[in-house]
Structures are given as C-alpha cells and as structure tokens.
Amino acid sequence: MIIRKYFFIVTFLFAFHSYCTTPLAEQFKQTGYIELCDEHNGSATFDALYTLFDQFIEFLQKNPVWKQKLYAVKERFIRSKDRNLYSTEFFGFYDESEQKGRRQISFYYSTHFHTFICSRYPEFNTVAQLAQFFNACSEIQKPYPSIFKQAAIELGIESIFSSPSNSAPLLLKVVKYLPSYTCTKPHYDGTAFSLFLNSTDDQALRLSPYKSAFTAGDFITPVRKLTRSDRQNAVLLIPGTLLTEFSIYPTPHIVMKSSKTRYATIAFAMKPTYASPCKQELPRLAHLESLE
Ligand SMILES: [Fe+2]
Secondary structure: OHHHHHHHHHHHHHHHHHOOOOOHHHHHHHHOOEEEEEOOOOHHHHHHHHHHHHHHHHHHHHOHHHHHHHHHHHHHHOOOHHHHHOOOOOOEEEEEOOOOOOOEEEEEEOHHHHHHHHHHOHHHHHOHHHHHHHHHHHHHHOOHHHHHHHHHHHHOOHHHHOOOOOOOOEEEEEEEEOOOOOOOOOEEEOOOEEEEEEEOOHHHEEEOOOOOOOOHHHOEOOOOOOOOOOOOEEEEEEEOHHHHHHOOOOOOEEEOOOOOOEEEEEEEEOOOOOOOOOEEEOOOOOOHHHHO
16 A cells, blocks of 8 residues: 555656646646646546445435435534634535536535544444445545645645645545536636546536636637546646735636536645635636537
C-alpha cells in the first residue's frame, strides 16, 4: 500500500512537471486547467462508486425517515468546529431530482463529516446502502489532498491550507444528472481548487480560461491527452475563487445537458476558516441556448 501510494505521488509529480514546462499559474491563465494522471483510481472504481450511489439514493428515497435523519445530522455537523475547516455548509445529501432547473442528486462527502456520523450516530453503520457508499467515498478521496498540496506549493501559496492537520480540507462531490437536467449558467467554484475526477460523459463539461468578459464560444470541452483505463484516470485541475487574493483567477465552467443519466465525481479543495460565498455566478451568456 505504501509502495502504491509512493508510486501515485511520483506519477503525479511526473505528470505535473511534464505538462508544466509552463509554470502552473501561467497554465491556468492560458487554458484554465491542467490535466494530470491519476494512477490510484481508474474508471472501474468510479463505476463501482456510481452503483453504490444508486443504491444509496434508492434507499433514502424509499426510507424518508433515514433521509430526514441524514439532513438532521448534517445540520448538527455544520454547527461543530470541524465544519470551520471547510468554510462551507455543503455537506451530505441533496435530492434535487424534482426541482425544475436542477434535476440532479448529489452527495458532498468529507472525512470529518463521515467521522462525525460514525462516532455519534452508529446506527448509520448498520445500513449497508449507507455504510458502503460512505466507505467507498472515504477510499476514493485519499490521494487527492496531496495533489492540492503539491499544486499550492507549485504556486507558492502553500499557507492556504494551514490547519491543525496541515492537510488540504477536501470535499468529494458525487453527482447524478437526470435526463431532464438542463444546462445552467456558467459559474466559478467557491474553492481553492476543483479536481474533475471522473464523468460518464466528458463532453458535458465545458470551460474557459478567466477573462473580463465571455462569449459562448469561449467555453470548450477540454482536449484529453492522457490515456484512461480501468486502473488509470486523467483528471482536470482548475482554480476556484479562493485563489483570487493571490492573483490567480477562477476558471468558469458549464455542465451541458445530454438527455441521458450521467454521473460525475469532483474533489474540491476548501480553505480553512475562510468566510466566503460558496459559488459566484457569471452573467448569463447571451447565446447560451446555442450551446444546449
Ligand atoms: Fe462547478
């Protein structure tokens, strides 16, 4: 396991430097993202995660008492001091399947939220559909704090993650887009970094490097150069709004509609004890409809 972890970090550093003959800050400025090789979680891992997510969703939709319990636990967690590590209130389950303009179901996982549930509400461990999904999220997120840390070092802003654990606080979002999902406004993430780990439809994500004004034509699907397989993944790293104080501007992006069910997983690097709105909306593009 230690050897595998070491191999992953070496691969990450190799990928990082091989694609960053241009400094990372300049790369963000030019293209808005950097593509990295993830040797830890391949497509098989994410396919298994989405199967567990479907079982998790089905259980909560059929058992509203548990759904309410999970919402109540989240409310208690965001009043705990561990929440301050993340500077957000996005945790847990968001069922927006019936909400016009949303049509998606998501879960925001963090290790502190997981520990909070297991230690204070052990009954959650007795339900296989809940425990198995939480455990899968726990395993998947493990390599990514080191990527965020490395990116911060590369940018010379490693102090952004200073906290008692000295580790980047990570939120893992697993999302299911329903066929009725429609394209929303482009937006910036209220994060230090966002790492697009996996999607069942790569064409759905479009992004643009930061500009003072945008047109629909600025938003393009990133060209993937790295090979993906059951054991290897290509991931995209973008800056969020929490880096603007360092003169690194966020990458706006859109998730397009596709008229079929899709899944995606994103890792967000948050900033400890930083009070800020979570997400900033860009003005709606004049010709956005032509993208849909
Ligand atoms: Fe986003």
